Structures are given as structure tokens and as C-alpha cells.
Amino acid sequence: MSPTLRGSRGRDAVAAAAPVPGKPPSVLTATVGPRQGAWTRSFNPFRSDAESRWPTWAGIYEPLLISNRATGTFTPWLATASAWSADSLTFRVTTRPGVRWSDGQPFTARDVAFTFDLMRRYPALDHDAVWLFLAEVTARDAQTVEFKLKRPYTPGAVYLGEQAIVPEHKWKDVAQPATFDDPSPVATGPFVTVKRFEPTVYELGRNPTYWQPGKPAVDVLRVPLYRSNAEIVKALLANEVDWASLFFPDIEKEWVAPDPAHHQYWYPDTGPTVLLYVDTRRKPFDDRNVRKALSMALDRPRITKDAMGGYAPPADATGLAESQRRWKDATLAQDPWTRRNVAEANKLLDAASLARGADGIRVAGTEPMRYTFQTVQGWTDCEVGVAVTVKALDYNAWDEALRRGRFDVSMGFGSRGPTPYEFYRGQMDGALVRPTGERAELNFHRFADPEAEKVLRRFEATSDAAETLALAVELQRRFVLDAPSIPLFIGPQWGVFNTTRLTGFPSRFRPYANAVPTGSPRGAFPAPDSLPVLLEVRPR
Numbered sequence: 001m002s003p004t005l006r007g008s009r010g011r012d013a014v015a016a017a018a019p020v021p022g023k024p025p026s027v028l029t030a031t032v033g034p035r036q037g038a039w040t041r042s043f044n045p046f047r048s049d050a051e052s053r054w055p056t057w058a059g060i061y062e063p064l065l066i067s068n069r070a071t072g073t074f075t076p077w078l079a080t081a082s083a084w085s086a087d088s089l090t091f092r093v094t095t096r097p098g099v100r101w102s103d104g105q106p107f108t109a110r111d112v113a114f115t116f117d118l119m120r121r122y123p124a125l126d127h128d129a130v131w132l133f134l135a136e137v138t139a140r141d142a143q144t145v146e147f148k149l150k151r152p153y154t155p156g157a158v159y160l161g162e163q164a165i166v167p168e169h170k171w172k173d174v175a176q177p178a179t180f181d182d183p184s185p186v187a188t189g190p191f192v193t194v195k196r197f198e199p200t201v202y203e204l205g206r207n208p209t210y211w212q213p214g215k216p217a218v219d220v221l222r223v224p225l226y227r228s229n230a231e232i233v234k235a236l237l238a239n240e241v242d243w244a245s246l247f248f249p250d251i252e253k254e255w256v257a258p259d260p261a262h263h264q265y266w267y268p269d270t271g272p273t274v275l276l277y278v279d280t281r282r283k284p285f286d287d288r289n290v291r292k293a294l295s296m297a298l299d300r301p302r303i304t305k306d307a308m309g310g311y312a313p314p315a316d317a318t319g320l321a322e323s324q325r326r327w328k329d330a331t332l333a334q335d336p337w338t339r340r341n342v343a344e345a346n347k348l349l350d351a352a353s354l355a356r357g358a359d360g361i362r363v364a365g366t367e368p369m370r371y372t373f374q375t376v377q378g379w380t381d382c383e384v385g386v387a388v389t390v391k392a393l394d395y396n397a398w399d400e401a402l403r404r405g406r407f408d409v410s411m412g413f414g415s416r417g418p419t420p421y422e423f424y425r426g427q428m429d430g431a432l433v434r435p436t437g438e439r440a441e442l443n444f445h446r447f448a449d450p451e452a453e454k455v456l457r458r459f460e461a462t463s464d465a466a467e468t469l470a471l472a473v474e475l476q477r478r479f480v481l482d483a484p485s486i487p488l489f490i491g492p493q494w495g496v497f498n499t500t501r502l503t504g505f506p507s508r509f510r511p512y513a514n515a516v517p518t519g520s521p522r523g524a525f526p527a528p529d530s531l532p533v534l535l536e537v538r539p540r
Contacts, residue, residue: 005026026219026220027222029222029223029240031097031241031517033226038199039199041183043060044182044251046127048124048478054518060185060189060192061164062078062187063161063164063528064082065079066162067527069270071511074418076228078099078103080096080259082094088154090275091147092147092293093112093146093160094144095107096211100171101167101170101186102193103186105167106164113137114172115165115169117162118177119163125178130163134156136148154459158418164528167187173194188210189531190536195220200224215534217257236255236498239500243498243537245517246514261499268516270514271416272415272492273416273487273490275411275413278409279436290354291347292348294337296342301314303491313489315338316487317333318480318487320488321416337479338487346457350512370386371386372389372390372408404437404440405446414426420472421459424478425442426478427485428452429456445485455471504522504536510537512535513529
């Protein structure tokens with residue numbers, strides 16, 4: 001289901017708040033986790049390193065819409081409405097009237113068209129590769145922009161809608177937009193003024209003319225840099241940080257217990273599915289039953305307890321999170337191949353003619369089934385005659401090996417979006433398969449299912465809610481049948497809140513936004529779904 005927006009925001013809000021003379025400014029201090037090096041004064045939302053400075057695309061610059069992974073809903077932002085044409089080849093967006101850039105110039109549909117044309121002219125800016133399906137983008141008038149597509153691709157609405165929009169009147173004169181630092185941005189967001197910038201901390205001041213009256217309620221967004229989890233914990237306990245992305249092995253004891261009234265957290269299952277990948281073109285992993293046997297040898301509850309403190313729910317056979325239950329087929333989710341069953345796993349391996357050698361290790365062809373597992377510890381398949389050696393790699397080495405297909409068995413992540421399409425495309429779309437040694441952006445396990453591809457193409461061509469649900473179920477059916485990858489658990493997002501000074505953070509009782517500052521995983525860049533938090537938090 002692609003977003004179709006209706007309605008508006010902020011019309012009934014109170015008059016804009018302003019700092020009280022003589023009163024210290026209110027500050028929201030947020031951190032995303034350990035970082036090495038130093039902050040670079042660059043707020044260019046197109047730069048490949050912008051992810052580390054998350055307010056760039058979720059606080060300074062803003063998108064047309066924001067999707068909520070926890071609820072599956074879409075919020076209009078710089079757009080007020082959108083609609084698909086009957087043939088799904090035109091996506092028309094109505095932009096919000098009355099919005100101004102921070103230098104006072106009006107925001108219009110021309111800025112939207114300019115932003116996407118800039119991405120066309122400079123492909124390095126097009127991180128989500130939207131111009132693979134876009135044909136042209138045109139501002140029909142001051143408040144209407146039309147996206148013409150080369151082929152029906154309704155899932156693309158999320159990538160179009162969540163793209164940060166830049167002002168034409170400033171960026172048209174930028175000679176090198178891919179490397180431009182943009183140290184003093186002109187933007188529409190709630191925090192646009194760089195008040196302080198140092199190697200280990202920067203501060204952004206509130207936009208006094210922000211288009212949502214009365215918001216933001218805090219005066220300053222402060223982003224410190226910490227080099228370790230221990231430093232972040234210390235700062236949280238000292239009431240120096242209000243919002244963080246941080247994993248506590250025992251959060252109730254280590255964080256909540258010292259101050260239950262103000263120490264809060266929310267670990268929603270809105271992160272990506274964590275999976276085991278094998279090269280499905282390589283024997284014996286080209287046999288779905290061998291992959292299922294490996295899956296049934298795993299003790300998922302133990303893995304999640306040892307590796308994730310028990311906070312990550314074990315994955316079911318669909319690979320989808322519980323927060324995606326509106327899409328799930330309950331019967332398919334209960335398929336037994338993702339539940340531990342050593343006896344059945346051995347039966348499947350016996351049936352695949354993978355006999356045990358004298359040492360008890362099964363043999364595939366002439367080679368013993370001895371593999372290197374590139375990732376976390378916590379499992380063994382010795383009970384089914386497969387020897388696994390765990391090899392710890394640093395992130396860059398692991399990522400490079402995974403993308404180039406240079407692994408025996410590797411942990412990896414699935415794509416996550418507002419619908420199951422994103423996940424299943426990354427698992428079963430043969431169009432994404434790359435030769436071993438060539439870098440793959442998705443489908444690291446090199447799996448192709450022509451039947452699943454037909455369903456994916458139909459999904460791309462419709463915006464009908466009932467049809468997308470039926471197609472999502474069919475994709476689940478193909479995944480459960482073929483086991484292209486092995487789901488382990490659903491990755492949480494580690495939201496930690498200190499409400500000593502501020503209130504209004506999201507929670508499982510009020511899941512209005514993402515739990516962590518950086519936003520949910522989505523394509524090349526995270527989604528801007530943490531942006532609403534900047535507008536909802538307020539001083540006590």
C-alpha cells in the first residue's frame with residue numbers, strides 16, 4: 001500500500017512559543033551512540049556521511065511525508081495530499097501552503113521539482129536510486145508537483161515522500177552539491193540555526209517562524225559526541241542526555257531502577273529482520289531443505305538472550321515483525337521451519353544425501369560441511385553434523401564480504417519499509433542478484449524466484465489496499481516455501497529517555513514516532529521518522 005495523504009497539520013496549534021527573557025533556554029540533548037573522530041560542520045542532506053548528523057534530514061531539512069513503522073501510518077508534512085493516477089504512472093502531490101524557508105522565502109512545489117531534478121543531474125545525490133523509476137518531475141503550479149514514472153512503481157512513493165527537500169533559490173548556485181558542506185543551512189525545519197559547533201558537540205536553535213505554530217517547544221537541540229557506550233550511560237545517569245539510542249543488557253536494573261519516575265525506554269521491533277545468509281547458488285545451499293534444516297538446528301531464544309539481552313523477539317517463518325501483523329498470514333507465520341527441531345533437521349539432511357563422515361561431520365559432494373560464520377556467537381549446528389567456526393569481523397570488513405558474496409554463512413539484515421514489499425524484494429528478487437565479487441545493494445545471498453518476482457511486479461503496479469494485502473500474503477507464501485534466507489530475530493530500536501527535564505517522548509502507549517534519533521532503517525538512508533519527536537517534547 002502506497003501513501004495517499006489527506007488533511008493537514010498544525011492548523012489548530014497555539015501561538016508560537018518564544019524564549020522567556022531572563023530564563024535559561026530549554027534544551028533537548030540527544031545522542032545516537034558511540035562515534036569516533038569529530039563532528040564535521042556539514043548539513044548537506046545529500047552527502048553520504050550525513051547519516052551521522054541525523055538532524056540534517058530530520059530536523060533541519062524536511063520531507064513531504066513521514067511514515068510510522070510502528071503503526072503503519074503516514075503523516076503529511078511538507079505535503080498535504082497525494083494521489084496516484086489510475087495507471088499508477090503519475091504521483092501527484094499537493095504541497096503545504098504558508099511554509100517559508102528560514103530566510104523568509106516561500107516554499108513551493110518548484111523547490112520539490114528542483115530537488116529531484118538536482119538528483120537527476122548529479123546521480124551521486126540519488127542515494128535511493130529514484131531515477132531508476134522516475135521519468136520526470138514537474139511543478140504544475142505553486143502547490144502541485146507531478147512525478148511521472150517510467151513504469152508503475154507505487155512503493156516508490158515512500159522514497160519520493162521521505163526525500164529531504166532543499167530550496168531552489170540557494171542550491172541552484174551550488175557548484176558541487178555532492179561535496180558542498182552547507183555549514184549554514186536555509187531550511188524549513190524546526191531547528192535551523194547553528195548556534196554552536198565544536199568537534200564534540202553542536203547546537204541548533206529553534207526556527208522562530210516554523211510552520212507549525214507553537215512548535216518546537218524547546219529552544220535548542222544539542223548533539224554531543226560520545227566515544228563509548230560507557231560515556232553515554234554516564235551522561236544519562238548524570239541527567240546530561242535526554243534522548244539516546246543505547247542497548248542496556250538489563251535495562252530495568254541498570255537504567256530504570258535508579259529513577260523509575262524519569263528513566264524510561266522503548267525498544268520497539270521496528271528495526272530490520274536479522275537473518276543468516278548462505279550463498280543459495282552454492283551446493284548444498286541451493287537446496288531449500290538444507291537451508292530449512294540449518295534453520296531448525298538453531299536455538300533462537302538462546303541466541304536472542306545471549307546476543308540481544310532477550311529484548312529481540314525470535315523471528316517466525318515469514319520474517320516479518322509483530323508490528324507488521326496487519327500484513328501477516330497467521331498460518332504461514334506458524335510454519336515450523338524457524339522453530340528448533342534437531343530430529344527433523346537431521347531427517348532433511350539425510351534426505352538430501354548429506355551423509356556423515358567418520359568424524360560425524362556431513363559431507364557435501366567431497367567437501368566436509370565446515371563453514372565460517374561471520375558474525376555474533378550463540379549457535380552451533382554440530383548436532384546436525386555441520387561444523388561452524390565463528391569469525392568476528394569489524395563492521396566494514398563484514399559489510400564488504402556480505403555485499404560481495406564472499407562468505408560461507410553470514411549474519412545480515414533485511415530491508416524494512418512501511419510494507420512487506422521492501423523486505424521480500426531484498427530476499428527474492430532476481431533482478432538484484434550480482435555475480436560473486438560484485439557489490440550487491442540487496443539480495444546478498446544471490447537468490448532468485450521467478451514466481452516471487454511476478455508477485456513483486458504486481459505489487460509495484462497497484463495502489464489498491466486490498467490487492468496489496470493479498471499480494472503481501474503471496475510473498476509470505478513464497479518465502480516460507482523457499483526459505484531463501486534464515487530469519488533469526490527482529491531487530492529492536494533502542495530508545496532511551498530521561499524525562500527529568502523534558503516530557504513527550506514516544507512510547508509503546510503513544511507510538512507517534514520512531515524511538516531513536518537516527519530514524520528507522522530504510523534504503524540507503526534512514527527514514528526521517530524521528531522528526532516528530534522534536535516537535536512533541538516539551539519542558540516540564
